[in-house]
Amino acid sequence: MKLLRNLPIKQKLTIISMVTSSVALLITCGVIVIFETIDFRRTMVEEILTTARIVGDNSAAALTFQDAAAAEETLKSLDADSHVGTAFIYDAAGRHFASYHAAGGTRIPPPPVEREVHRFHDDSLGIFKNRPDDDYLEVFHDIHVAGERVGTVYLRHDMLELRDELVRSGYLAFAAMVGASLVALLLTRRLMPVVSGPIMDLGQVVRDVATRKDFSIRAEKQGDDEVGSLIEGFNEMLGEIQQRDAALLAVHESLEQRVEERTQELASSISILNATLESTADGILALNQEGKVVSYNSKFAAMWGFPADMLQQKDEVRMLAYATTLVVDPEGFASKTGLRAVLRGNHAFDVIELKDGRTFERYVQAQYIGDTPVGRVINYRDITLRKRAEAELADSARQLLETSRQAGMAEVATSVLHNVGNVLNSVNISCAMVSDRIRRSRVHNVAKTAALLEKHSADLTAFLTEDAHGRKLPEYLAKLAAGLEEEQEEVLKELKLLGKNIDHIKEIVSMQQGFARVSGVTETLAATDLVEDSIRMIDASLARHAVAVVRDYDEVPPITVEKHKALQILVNLIRNAQQACDNSGRADKRIIVRVSGFAGRIHIAVTDNGVGIPRENLTKVFAHGFTTKREGHGFGLHSGALAAREMGGTLTVHSEGPGTGATFTLELPVLSPTSARHQP
Template sequence: MNVMNAVFPSALHFDAGLPAFLALLLSFGTISLLLGALLIVLARLRSNRSSLETRIRELRSAYEKIETLSHERREFEEKFQAIFDNSPYSIAFNALDGTYLGANKAFLSRWGISREEALTRSVQDLAAVDNDERLRFIQMLERDGSFSNMETKISRPDGAVGYVLFSASLVSIGGLTSILSTAVDVTSLKEAEQSVKRWRQKFDLTTAAAKLTFYEYDVDNDVLSWSGSMLDVLGYNPQEMRGGLDVWTELLHPEDADRATALFEEALSQKKRYIIEYRLRRKDGSYADVFEYGQLFARTPDSPKRVLGIIQDVSETKRTEKALMQSEEKYRAIFNNAPIGIFRTSYDGRFLEANPTLARMLGYRDRDELLSSVESLETGIYPHPHTRRDMLEALLVSPGGIRREIEFKRKDGSPFYAVINASLQFDDSGRPAYLDGTIEDITTRRAAEERLRQSEEKFASIFRLSPDGIVLFGLDTQRIQDVNDAFVDLFGFSREELLGKTTIELGMYQTPAVRERLYELIHAKETIRDYELTAYRKSGEEIVCLLSCQLIDINGHPTVFAVIRDLREMKRMQQLMIQTEKMQSLGGLAAGMAHEINNPLGIIVQGVQNTTRRLDPFLEPNIEVARRHELDLHRLAMFLEERNIFRYLKGIRDAGERAADIVSNMLSFSRNSERTFSSNDLSAIASKALELAGKDFDLKKHYDFRRLNIVREYDPALPLVPCVGTEIEQVILNLVRNAAQAMARAGTESPALTLRTKRMQDWAVIEVEDNGPGIPKDELARIFEPFYTTKKIGEGTGLGLSVSYFIITNNHHGHLSASSREGRGAKFVISLPLGQDA
């Protein structure tokens, strides 16, 4: 039990001090022997006085030896004490009852006590291990007398847990059995091992999760070693895969083998990193898609030339990519073949995506044309810009989705009706980003509903939709039962003024006889077709009409259904056609006259040139004739110069050439064009149109085109444009004459007309801008309508701008638009495609 009480895990950082202790014991034994020898010598001195001298010398020698040994002992003790005290390991001596007999500084420092305090304490006071561990140590001491480097867990003075390598031995000091113990602190080493273990576990977990396989290839010895997730990736144990490079090449997919080995050999030869994607055969015969990352390391004194690499299994990624691609293909198939339009637009009003169905709905060839052509949704697909703005306001209130019936317009401007389902998406900052949705064309459905409504309402839709005036009146009462809007507009009465009245009461006929004749025809034939008559509007204006009517039965009552067509426009067209025919005849006469005029003009110009040459004093023939008649040509030239004869001749020549140009332009403009597209200089065409317009003047109205300030802003870099030159010239001429006449009628001060040519992406643009009175807003929307004119009767036909619009949009697939600011001028913009086939 005394041994049990003496054993303890002494402290932190102990080391075995047994060899030093044994040396100390040997020193003490030697001294004892020397003292015994000295006593023997003294005894002999007593018995043998005769050898005293000799014995004294021997004694002195022995004393000197003792002194030397004592000195060596003191040095040894000092060294031992220095080693004992300064050892980095804890060393302690204990009696068998557990009382401390001694301890070094490391021990005292670790426990935070002084040497005196340690000598008053026992092992039980400073116990740091549990009872089971203490019992195990006691058993080992009792059985073997010692044990060494036993790892054990201890509790430190501050409560922290540490680990030590503990050693203990039974020793005898001065005949007293004691326990010598040492302890080496391995806490840091233990923690490092545990940290390495944890990182190894993390590394193994990461490797397994990422399916990473590591290899090292000894190039010089052709040895390939594997680690990592080889078993998880390919099903092989790393030990099974040991061997040379052929182990790897045999697993390559036949389609990837040549490429993979070539890349590997190239990386070896060029000593560079490499990345290879290929397939490796698994143990079950299937193939895994892998990425390989490798690096060649040169030979060093400590290691051979080797390649380190990582192989990552990307089969799952490949399957995901394939599934995603298949999903994308399915989505794209649905997107492209959906019977409804699908779109994504930006919040500010641009198409981001659209399917082919939507492109066809809107009248475009395909998706690409739709996305490139429609720059602004508000004006590109909505007849009224406020329609989209209203929809955006509704989406801000209900971003999850709205459903509305909306009118859209196609590329050609024609309307169609659709149901739009839209939702609003936001960006990361919470701002509106884009709209997703579908558009379903309900034009056919609406048409069917409209036909049903027409059937139910009988003639109500005919009344509203017909451009001709329609009237229903009873055959017996002769009173008007219903009229459509066109009838109201045609005769100028309100609907309330018409209903219940007779045509006699309204004063629509020239004489009652005309009305009676119509009723006679209805009773006789029940149908009248294309009967021309003259009627009167409410204002008294006379209108020529074409009447068709039929007797029908409505609810058992005979009713006259009459359709009245306004013939005023047709009559005007007939007059226009007559006028056009006259103009064509006049054009033919003008062309013939121009040819006839060209002949005398040629003679005049040629005569002036010949006269000028025959007056030249330096021509040899003139000199010879003048010498024959004794005439001084130089004096004659001086006379002619002084009398301005040369200037008059030059004026005649210039006037003749100018007249010839005018005649040439008239001929070019009056000729019938074959509408052959060719590459033309728009700036030259504009200048030619200005030159023709410059001949436009009216003496009665003091109007002269030449008084305008003409500004030409031509782009010299504008390429040749495929077009019909005469038609574009006609359009420009019409626009500049309209502008000039408008400024003249308004009395514009300092009238100016600007012609510009420029390029805007794939379009050639011509702008005609004036500083005249401008065009009122209510008239601006109708200026391209046929027969619409703001000029007085007889001054214009209303066909100039409509013909120009037709030439640009239909013949040349371009655009013609107008903008105006009242009182500040108007601007017409012609856009012609540069890519049109010439």
């Protein structure tokens, strides 16, 4: 079918007609030849069986009297049939009795007698079989005298006659096919214009319309058949296209005018934007969402000194490789501050030191179209002069060292008070629960029971066995004991949690006391245990505010960390999440705590469905003193970020905006920097 696809329709119709008629003739001739072959074969078998029957009847007397010469004389009568090449007569015991070989024929030894004379007896033709090479036909026929088998005659007949008949039939079939094909070809060419003419005319109209773009041309309908319907529909379609083309032409002219106006406006805006970008003191680089370079200003090219061909190609891979050769820490630059690495978050800031002594600040800001992120804009600011000025002011800074230390101590004290305040909330809740439990304790019932027993001390046995109240006293004492045990367990549980919180306060104070000297003591523990301890410290507050906690823990390796620093961060994050849920006014207040691991680092994410964080505040939440709470001080997240950095980790935030909740992620190395320094 693929061969016909690109041929003209005339050739297609001719080929289809010729192939169809040829295949039909070929099948018909084949059936006739097969039938003739089968019929000729059956006739040949009948004839040779008749010959075998005649030879057998004529040889019966010779077999009876054991006259071999007479039998061979009988076999010589087969000379009249040039297709019988060999014949044998066997006696009743299957021994060779007489033979015949045609002149010039191949002499063969007598084959063994086959006794399965009734194998094809359904047509009363005796037994015959074709050899696989189909060169001859051999027949075994039993010779009977008075109903008794006296021998067997064997005839071997060649197949030349059948082959000659097949050749003649083949020639006749071929001649018939050639003649019929010529007649079909003539008829097809004569009748083809009836079908192909309208289609070819339609094709010419299509070409004219496509070439001249003149939709007023119409095809001529020549009949009411399918082709006529096609032409009629095509003409209607041309009419609609003509109308739409006129309308589109009018719209196109109007659109061109509008595009020209907008192009001028856009050119003016781009000119202003380019002038703004080129006038800024910062190097600016714009990337799309895939990390490909979109644009840059001349300051960026001058700061990094990229070759001209590299800038023209905007090949971010080559640019990153080139920039890596210029920085002091190539490995850190490639892994943390490369062009692609900035795509991991909405906002980022870092400082890059170059080998030539220059220092750059880099600011990364997400770029949005509506609410859809489309890329990042990176600002590089050369702060080398500022750094030098800072170095020149070192002498002045030493004079202010004492003042700075005092300010630092104030911030440390504020941080301690904030973190201790977080824990004291849990301590207050635990104390309140213990006090409330003791007030509602049933221990006074023990005194009542003792007074009752003392009242009946004289007749205690009778009271316990006969009095209605006395008989219930043992059962009551058992229930009272069980209740007191339950109260004791609850109080001990709260006291244990209270002890943990007090220990945590001690650790916070101790940690801050040693802040300027050494890092805290590290512990190796499961990250999930660390999270569960944090939740347990404010579990009562979560329950009181009806905030559900959902845990999503992956299997992660144990983490070596300063436990109380990590607890300080996590308790603060969970408490902030609870307050965000409370302020949202939602009925389904929920906090999700996820623990996962990747590339040797542990990620602990605290997600709430609370009030969310405006986009403009995402870069401010970790600043010292920044807060959106009415009674907040802005120390919790700031101190948490500092503590995370001291442990070799990071504290980040993500929120889609107000009303969408927020996610704070604490990322810590599996092996803390403090413990790593002590590794052999």
